[in-house]
Amino acid sequence: MSALVEVKALDKAFGGVHAVEGVSFSVDAGQVYSVIGPNGAGKTTLFNLITGLYTPTKGEIRLNGESTSDLEPNQLAERGMCRTFQQMQICMNMTAIENVMLGRHLKLKSSLFTTLFRLPALRRDEDNARQRAAELMEYVGCGDYLDTEASAMSYGALKRLEIARALAADPKIILLDEPAAGLNATETAALEQLIRKIADEGTTVMLVEHDMKLVMGISDRLLVLNYGRVLAEGTPAEIRQNPDVIAAYLGG
Numbered sequence: 001m002s003a004l005v006e007v008k009a010l011d012k013a014f015g016g017v018h019a020v021e022g023v024s025f026s027v028d029a030g031q032v033y034s035v036i037g038p039n040g041a042g043k044t045t046l047f048n049l050i051t052g053l054y055t056p057t058k059g060e061i062r063l064n065g066e067s068t069s070d071l072e073p074n075q076l077a078e079r080g081m082c083r084t085f086q087q088m089q090i091c092m093n094m095t096a097i098e099n100v101m102l103g104r105h106l107k108l109k110s111s112l113f114t115t116l117f118r119l120p121a122l123r124r125d126e127d128n129a130r131q132r133a134a135e136l137m138e139y140v141g142c143g144d145y146l147d148t149e150a151s152a153m154s155y156g157a158l159k160r161l162e163i164a165r166a167l168a169a170d171p172k173i174i175l176l177d178e179p180a181a182g183l184n185a186t187e188t189a190a191l192e193q194l195i196r197k198i199a200d201e202g203t204t205v206m207l208v209e210h211d212m213k214l215v216m217g218i219s220d221r222l223l224v225l226n227y228g229r230v231l232a233e234g235t236p237a238e239i240r241q242n243p244d245v246i247a248a249y250l251g252g
């Protein structure tokens, strides 16, 4: 069986800066796969490459065996890859549930014609999307906020809302960029449970995260980046004992 995501000899340079250099790894379906490394190691650049925001300078990315180099982020989302951002992408002047429904728009089959004439097919799609969005909000623990304007929600609730929005397109894989940043210990524990639940139900999860306790507890495998290159790859137990990782993190 081939991997869900396969990255081969990936390079991304910005002028003279090699943000990602010669990176290869693969993620199997059902895994929680984390990318860690110091600030500036290339983690977010790697996510931006995988999700189609950046074009690689060199190398290859495959999703389910298909090369993604010519695909835009929305085409990747159609193929089952969704993400959240370090800087949340929530529309603050919309309600919580409207934000989640936005994440579902890829799945809505209504044509411009049905939209213009408000035909029953559109109403049905909208009703289904709202129903599904409400279920997802319940699932991530935001069930009390359906019609709350996003601007009135706490930071922790907004982070979960963003996950619900990414899940709304029924992804096979969801990429979370620093989901625990800014969360307190209780919120982080709830996030850990949520990620576990998502993975246990069959959605593959990729994480960029600085919270080592969270990452070590939850990941099946980890990729450690340093100055854009792979420093180590393996299970949490392997990574903890890796002398290169220890040296990089403890400063020699």
Ligand SMILES: Nc1ncnc2c1ncn2[C@@H]1O[C@H](COP(=O)(O)OP(=O)(O)OP(=O)(O)O)[C@@H](O)[C@H]1O
Residues within 6 Å of the ligand: 014, 017, 018, 019, 037, 038, 039, 040, 041, 042, 043, 044, 045, 046
């Ligand atoms: N759009 C860009 N233009 C120029 N340089 C960039 C760009 N994006 C990233 N870089 C550089 O590439 C390197 C890797 O950055 P990146 O943001 O991917 O690291 P990171 O591991 O995600 O860091 P952090 O943990 O701080 O988010 C850094 O040296 C950064 O300055």
